[in-house]
Amino acid sequence: VTAGATTGAVARFDPGTGRWEALAPLPLPRNRAAAGSDGRRLLVFGGTGPGSGDAGGVADGFATVQAFDPATGTWATSDDGGSGLAPLPQARGGTGRAVEVGGRLYVLGGQTASGPGATSDHVYRRVDVYDPASGTWTEGTPFPTARHGIWPVAVGGRVYVVGGNPRSGTATSAAVEAYNP
Numbered sequence: 001v002t003a004g005a006t007t008g009a010v011a012r013f014d015p016g017t018g019r020w021e022a023l024a025p026l027p028l029p030r031n032r033a034a035a036g037s038d039g040r041r042l043l044v045f046g047g048t049g050p051g052s053g054d055a056g057g058v059a060d061g062f063a064t065v066q067a068f069d070p071a072t073g074t075w076a077t078s079d080d081g082g083s084g085l086a087p088l089p090q091a092r093g094g095t096g097r098a099v100e101v102g103g104r105l106y107v108l109g110g111q112t113a114s115g116p117g118a119t120s121d122h123v124y125r126r127v128d129v130y131d132p133a134s135g136t137w138t139e140g141t142p143f144p145t146a147r148h149g150i151w152p153v154a155v156g157g158r159v160y161v162v163g164g165n166p167r168s169g170t171a172t173s174a175a176v177e178a179y180n181p
Contacts, residue, residue: 001056006049009069027075028064031056034107036098038132042068045107045130048093058122058168060115061093065130082176083103084135085135089128091115094148094165098130101154105130106140108161108179111148111168119146122168127179145175157181 001007008029011020023107026044044066053059054115065078065085077084092110099106110124118124127140147164159179167172 001054006056012070015103018143023068024075026066026067026078030062030064030066030093031096032093033093034095034098036100036105038100038105038181040069040104041132043072043098043105043130043132044068045098045105045111046051046092046095058111058113058161060112061091063087063089063091075099078151085112086130086137089139090117090124090126091120091135092124092126092148094150094168096148096150096152096164099152099159100153101157101159103133104133104181105132105150105180106159106179106181108143108152108159109147109150109164111165112143113168121146121166123148123166129181140179140181143177143179145173145177147173148173152179158171 006029006061010023030047031050034045044069048059048061062076076083078087094111107128123145125142150164166173
C-alpha cells in the first residue's frame with residue numbers, strides 16, 4: 001500500500017549485485033496476499049486491494065490466483081480462461097506467505113470483514129492446499145488457533161505458525177503451533 005492505495009509494483013532482488021529490477025506489475029494489485037513458488041513460477045493467492053481493502057483495511061478480499069513466469073516475464077490469473085489456475089477456495093487477506101511442502105503450497109488462516117466460515121472475530125482456521133501440477137485445491141485440516149497476519153515457515157516437512165492476530169484488525173497472539181501436512 002503506497003499513499004493509501006494498493007500498488008501492483010513487482011521487483012526482483014539480485015543478491016549477487018545488490019540491485020533491484022522492476023518486473024511486470026501484478027495484473028490485479030493486491031496487499032495482504034499469500035505468495036509462494038512452485039519452483040517455476042511466483043504464485044500470489046487472494047489478498048485485498050482495489051474494490052475490497054484497497055488501503056489495507058479489513059475486507060473480504062479476493063480469491064484470484066496470479067502466477068508470474070520469470071522465463072517469459074508474464075502474468076496469468078485464475079480469471080483468465082485457459083490459464084490452468086483455480087481460484088483460492090475462500091476469498092481472504094492476511095494469510096502471510098504460502099508455504100511449500102512436498103510440492104504443494106499451503107495457504108493458512110486469514111481475515112475477512114464478512115466472509116463465510118470465519119470465526120465471530122472474522123478470522124479463519126482454514127488451511128487450503130494447492131497442487132500446482134494439477135492446478136487443484138484441497139482443504140486441509142484446520143489449524144487450532146484462527147488468526148491472520150502470520151508468517152508460516154516450513155521446517156522438516158512441518159509448517160510452524162508463531163503469533164499472528166486472533167481477531168480481525170490489530171491484535172496479537174502468543175500461540176505457537178506446528179501443522180503436519
